[in-house]
Amino acid sequence: NAGVMQNPRHLVRRRGQEARLRCSPMKGHSHVYWYRQLPEEGLKFMVYLQKENIIDESGMPKERFSAEFPKEGPSILRIQQVVRGDSAAYFCASSPIGTGGYGYTFGSGTRLTVV
């Protein structure tokens, strides 16, 4: 039973390009969460999704960032026109129910470097 799968593990983009980060939740988990970890900072919530629905996007920057979790396939975090400040580790987590009482399973993350 594979855990949360994120790819790519490392992504290098030039300023102005687009970055697409993928996350496949654990089998049986229908709730997906994205967090960002900036250098020397803690993990910050970005967005919470269920299949085909965005439940809470209060942590998403208003521009250039979007997320989806389609009926089929992985969840995608998309960053358009990347800037150097977007360089960070992006983690995806999943859970079987929409509450932390059960705990979350995190992926190994995607490390985005903008050059």
Added chain:
Amino acid sequence: TQLLEQSPQFLSIQEGENLTVYCNSSSVFSSLQWYRQEPGEGPVLLVTVVTGGEVKKLKRLTFQFGDARKDSSLHITAAQPGDTGLYLCAGEGETSGSRLTFGEGTQLTVNP
């Protein structure tokens, strides 16, 4: 905005010593979780506590949730080099839905 303050930020001890890491807030949490993160990897869940006053033990690790559900502690007995890592507390607010608020973490180094 809910904040979780972890202390100490860094801790370096000798093998066999005991240690306690604290996680404090002025906000009430419906659940609090402890994770451990290795370099280059994602956080791994250690424990979830949901009831005020709850104590959970995981081998040499003891986790406690404060009576008012605003604070938590992690105590490690007879630390071993394999315990080295970044320990993170994370709280789920009563009104924040599934959104976790993370502390800044405690970097623990256990020297042989």
